[in-house]
Amino acid sequence: MHGLKWSLLVAVGLAFSAQAADKKIERTFNSKCGSCHGKDGKGQTEKGLKMKLTDMTTAEFQKKSDDDFKKAINDGIKVEKDGIKKEMDPFKDELKPDEVDGMVKYIRELKK
Numbered sequence: 001m002h003g004l005k006w007s008l009l010v011a012v013g014l015a016f017s018a019q020a021a022d023k024k025i026e027r028t029f030n031s032k033c034g035s036c037h038g039k040d041g042k043g044q045t046e047k048g049l050k051m052k053l054t055d056m057t058t059a060e061f062q063k064k065s066d067d068d069f070k071k072a073i074n075d076g077i078k079v080e081k082d083g084i085k086k087e088m089d090p091f092k093d094e095l096k097p098d099e100v101d102g103m104v105k106y107i108r109e110l111k112k
Contacts, residue, residue, distance in 0.1 A: 025102035032091060033103075041110035051086045062111045069104045 030039050036047040041056030043049070054061045076090035095103070 022102075022106075025099065025106050028095070028099060029103060029106050032094075036088070041107065050084075052084055053086070056107055057110045057112045059111070062108070066104050069107055070100055073100050073103055 034045075036045060036051065036053060037043050037056060038045045038048060043051075043053030043055055056062075072088065073095065074090060074092040077086060077088040079086050091100070
């Protein structure tokens with residue numbers, strides 16, 4: 001019986017830990033990405049509309065590979081298209097690899 005109780009405690013602890021990690025990633029996304037991409041990833045913020053950001057929830061955006069997302073998060077983006085500058089600061093010095101992986105997972109969960 002003690003083994004079963006221990007297993008349940010471990011399972012509950014792991015679930016709570018995963019949920020806490022997800023909330024941390026959500027807070028990180030909101031603080032680092034929300035001003036442009038919006039908390040929902042749709043880019044309907046003042047900055048997002050100005051840069052004509054692609055809605056992260058669309059199938060088109062979600063076609064990008066995880067490596068594409070990681071590169072953008074780590075290295076940032078500086079492009080100009082049709083006279084519109086799209087710039088994002090790099091986060092490689094601010095986010096650990098597991099946090100970048102969490103951000104990619106979070107972006108994947110935004111899809112419609």
